Amino acid sequence: MAYVLPRSYPLREITALIRHSGFFFFVLMNKIVRKRQLSDAVFRMEIEAPLIAEERKPGQFIILQVEHDFGERIPLTIADADLQAGTISLIFQTVGATTKKLAALNEGDFIADLVGPLGLPTHLEKVGTVVCVGGGIGVAPLHPIVQGLKEAGNKVIVIMGARNKDLVILEDEMRALADEIILCSDDGSVGRKALVTEPLKELCESAEKPDLVVAVGPPIMMKFCALTTKPYEVHTIVSLNTIMVDGTGMCGGCRVTVGGETKFVCVDGPEFDGHLVDFDNMMKRLASYKDIEHKASHTCKTEELLKRGGKS
Amino acid sequence: MSHTPLVQLEAAAKAQLEQILAKGPLKPKDRTAIPQQEMPSQDALDRRGNMHQVALGYTPEQARVEAMRCLQCKNAPCIAGCPVNIDIPRFIARIAEGDYRGGIDVIKETSVLPAVCGRVCPQETQCQAVCTVGKVLKDVDLSVSIGRLERFVADWEREQGASELPEILASTGKKVAVIGSGPASITVAADVRRAGHEVTVFEAFHKPGGVLLYGIPEFRLPKQIVQQEIDTLRAMGVEIRTNFVVGRTRKIHDLMQKDGYDAVFIGTGAGLPRFMNMEGENLVGVFSANEYLTRSNLMRAYDLDRADTPIYSSRKVAVLGGGNVAMDAARTALRLGAEEVHLVYRRSRTEMPARVEEVQHAEEEGVMFHFLTNPVQILGDEDARVASMECLRYELGEPDASGRRRPIPIEGSNFKMDVDTVIVAIGNNSNPLIGQTTPGLELNKRGNIVVDESGKTSLEGVYAGGDIVLGAATVILAMGEGRKAAAAMNEYLSR
Ligand SMILES: Cc1cc2nc3c(=O)[nH]c(=O)nc-3n(C[C@H](O)[C@H](O)[C@H](O)COP(=O)(O)OP(=O)(O)OC[C@H]3O[C@@H](n4cnc5c(N)ncnc54)[C@H](O)[C@@H]3O)c2cc1C
Ligand SMILES: Cc1cc2nc3c(=O)[nH]c(=O)nc-3n(C[C@H](O)[C@H](O)[C@H](O)COP(=O)(O)OP(=O)(O)OC[C@H]3O[C@@H](n4cnc5c(N)ncnc54)[C@H](O)[C@@H]3O)c2cc1C
Ligand code: SF4
Numbered sequence A: 001m002a003y004v005l006p007r008s009y010p011l012r013e014i015t016a017l018i019r020h021s022g023f024f025f026f027v028l029m030n031k032i033v034r035k036r037q038l039s040d041a042v043f044r045m046e047i048e049a050p051l052i053a054e055e056r057k058p059g060q061f062i063i064l065q066v067e068h069d070f071g072e073r074i075p076l077t078i079a080d081a082d083l084q085a086g087t088i089s090l091i092f093q094t095v096g097a098t099t100k101k102l103a104a105l106n107e108g109d110f111i112a113d114l115v116g117p118l119g120l121p122t123h124l125e126k127v128g129t130v131v132c133v134g135g136g137i138g139v140a141p142l143h144p145i146v147q148g149l150k151e152a153g154n155k156v157i158v159i160m161g162a163r164n165k166d167l168v169i170l171e172d173e174m175r176a177l178a179d180e181i182i183l184c185s186d187d188g189s190v191g192r193k194a195l196v197t198e199p200l201k202e203l204c205e206s207a208e209k210p211d212l213v214v215a216v217g218p219p220i221m222m223k224f225c226a227l228t229t230k231p232y233e234v235h236t237i238v239s240l241n242t243i244m245v246d247g248t249g250m251c252g253g254c255r256v257t258v259g260g261e262t263k264f265v266c267v268d269g270p271e272f273d274g275h276l277v278d279f280d281n282m283m284k285r286l287a288s289y290k291d292i293e294h295k296a297s298h299t300c301k302t303e304e305l306l307k308r309g310g311k312s
Numbered sequence B: 001m002s003h004t005p006l007v008q009l010e011a012a013a014k015a016q017l018e019q020i021l022a023k024g025p026l027k028p029k030d031r032t033a034i035p036q037q038e039m040p041s042q043d044a045l046d047r048r049g050n051m052h053q054v055a056l057g058y059t060p061e062q063a064r065v066e067a068m069r070c071l072q073c074k075n076a077p078c079i080a081g082c083p084v085n086i087d088i089p090r091f092i093a094r095i096a097e098g099d100y101r102g103g104i105d106v107i108k109e110t111s112v113l114p115a116v117c118g119r120v121c122p123q124e125t126q127c128q129a130v131c132t133v134g135k136v137l138k139d140v141d142l143s144v145s146i147g148r149l150e151r152f153v154a155d156w157e158r159e160q161g162a163s164e165l166p167e168i169l170a171s172t173g174k175k176v177a178v179i180g181s182g183p184a185s186i187t188v189a190a191d192v193r194r195a196g197h198e199v200t201v202f203e204a205f206h207k208p209g210g211v212l213l214y215g216i217p218e219f220r221l222p223k224q225i226v227q228q229e230i231d232t233l234r235a236m237g238v239e240i241r242t243n244f245v246v247g248r249t250r251k252i253h254d255l256m257q258k259d260g261y262d263a264v265f266i267g268t269g270a271g272l273p274r275f276m277n278m279e280g281e282n283l284v285g286v287f288s289a290n291e292y293l294t295r296s297n298l299m300r301a302y303d304l305d306r307a308d309t310p311i312y313s314s315r316k317v318a319v320l321g322g323g324n325v326a327m328d329a330a331r332t333a334l335r336l337g338a339e340e341v342h343l344v345y346r347r348s349r350t351e352m353p354a355r356v357e358e359v360q361h362a363e364e365e366g367v368m369f370h371f372l373t374n375p376v377q378i379l380g381d382e383d384a385r386v387a388s389m390e391c392l393r394y395e396l397g398e399p400d401a402s403g404r405r406r407p408i409p410i411e412g413s414n415f416k417m418d419v420d421t422v423i424v425a426i427g428n429n430s431n432p433l434i435g436q437t438t439p440g441l442e443l444n445k446r447g448n449i450v451v452d453e454s455g456k457t458s459l460e461g462v463y464a465g466g467d468i469v470l471g472a473a474t475v476i477l478a479m480g481e482g483r484k485a486a487a488a489m490n491e492y493l494s495r
């Protein structure tokens, strides 16, 4: 059983505590300093993690666990970091057991285990015009990438897709960063009534053909974004969200086929050349535990939402 | 093998012990005539349904009788057979006298993890391989059961509750970072801490213990034993920081330059699963043994009611490989409810690197062995889930570089195996993360860290040992390397 102790707890006393009872465990805990709800199923949390805040780069993620002994390890992208405050921001959608348990925590609570930053950082350089496509919750991982691409001196056009008006996240943050924003929704309740691939195709055909496309979102969206840009030969980077366990290259659970070769998303990625990724295999692998997880998370409503959000 | 219950073995040993003690001094002939004590174990049918320890450990009478089989050889070949040169005859003599405290004290002069090594050492290829009793009886399996005796006294001490903390010298003010928390690192942390240095262990996972925790299953090595070793480190004042990936959370150079660590030990193990690069290996239902075992052991997926981490539910499982990892995966799959578990191995039974006891246990539990067989491809259904595996039969040819006869495929012998899960257990390479993030650290072409005979790497103050240096090896070798490196580090820090 994990023992909840704040970071400032004097180490000497902890050691003494352990000497008394062989079972207690000292774990550095990560305090939630701020929590906000961005939409029906999307939350943003700022968490104390000074070392990660210092080291992290755009494109990297953490793995966390809400409960020490029986919890599941889930990966979440570092959406932002505040070096001064020593905090990182996570933005997540409640889709299953762990994300729901996480959403139930409040400011002042601690996250049992949190490790990072993991994965390779985004390769950021000045290439000219970059189109960044974010679908649903994918807008969150896209945020630090847009930040980095701007800092590198690129012109950045952001295409944001959501199922409807209420599910749009980070619009203000993106507007503050990007040179141009194209908002799309499935039902037309906000922005254009279109799938993100529509404006993407137009941009590829326009005079200002992008030099690079970055697409982050549900696998099905990334697959179609890659298919859209392929005929125009626009280099397209996607950020893959496979199932993970350790996140350090030890288990191979996160493996995907890229250009006919097996790659580990947690150490070789999470970003890959979208034109080379075998999305169909990846999507099937993501569904490995579908039957079991349905049992674990009794309400399947949000999951359905995510799946349909996948078409945005 | 028929199963003899614990009570029966205990009663028999009691009678034998009385007889032997009544008889007076034993001649070598009398000693070799004493029957080897069978390890009490859970019945094979019962244990298939639980995660509890299979081998239950000798009773005190069994231990004493077994200890009396030792001839106390003058040249003691067994000592040289042990990678850390435990004074085997001396500890066994103590057990024969009933002095268990004396026995464990002898072992602890050289080994820090006797409860672990007594359980998982491949004794039949190390200390017991050269035992004189085995030679006299012309059967290595009849050697003195050194490992079981080692386990007995280690367990005895733990059960007494009062395992004493080693003496720790006055603080030197020097700081040492130990990366990883497997057997190599545990050994270094203890030995360096004893010399009065401040030690921090950095572990990537949320729980310390390395392969002892996430790889080797509970039914072979109870996690409570690993936990106790970690608790001892903590009680000695070693700080253990979990959820810390060196190379990502912090790089080695920063640990030394920014955080003031005077020396570093790298014990990150061999954690990069090898696959076979065959068609169908990325289908749903194909796992590395690392993933499968980590889900079950570390994430406790076997506890279906409590664990959030899922594990694949399988009916028919194929495990590829013939080492300890393959045995552990196969036996875990059985315990998780698979109806059939097939172990597919390229060579023949005698070449299997797994411990003999594990192979026996796996067989008793119903794992089906397919020797001289190798998969060609894995076939999937329309949902990309494993549907079957195509295999090829092999025959043995000339010996290869390793001295083992090379398996040669038999043309046209292809056949299909009906399975829904495939677990790949053909070995691990070293994890490249530390190498990639530590400029100046010399690696060999297989990605292992290059060290000199004292465990020193190409970087000043940085040492390494265990699987990251040896390639996937054994617990006792990792521990031995740790010992050596710790001595060199203590010497380096005293300069
Ligand atoms: C590198 C990376 C970065 C990610 N960043 C974010 C992020 O910033 N915000 C966010 O909301 N989500 C992110 N995800 C996805 C997030 O990890 C999953 O939503 C989460 O693991 C689901 O856990 P759960 O227990 O709540 O749901 P579960 O009950 O485990 O699963 C619900 C559904 O999610 C899918 N799923 C299960 N495990 C994973 C997994 N490890 N990764 C992806 N999908 C999974 C399943 O197919 C299932 O349909 C990221 C994933 C990766 C690999
Ligand atoms: C399933 C299985 C069964 C086995 N059975 C036996 C057996 O019966 N007998 C036997 O003798 N041997 C056995 N072995 C082999 C034995 O376990 C290993 O040889 C031994 O554990 C190696 O010890 P180590 O200290 O080098 O590293 P490990 O035990 O591998 O520990 C390395 C630790 O370092 C951590 N780590 C890695 N990278 C980083 C990083 N960058 N930062 C922080 N931490 C990091 C890892 O998470 C891990 O906890 C088995 C191995 C496996 C996988
Ligand atoms: S540590 Fe291993 S090799 Fe050495 S005596 Fe014990 S069982 Fe034998």
Ligand code: SF4
Binding pocket: B069, B070, B071, B072, B073, B076, B077, B078, B079, B088, B089, B130, B131, B132, B133, B144, B146
């Ligand atoms: S070789 Fe065998 S019989 Fe001889 S001392 Fe060692 S354990 Fe005893």
Ligand code: FES
Binding pocket: A243, A244, A245, A246, A247, A248, A249, A250, A251, A252, A253, A254, A255, A264, A265, A266, A267
């Ligand atoms: S998550 Fe285990 S190797 Fe990537």
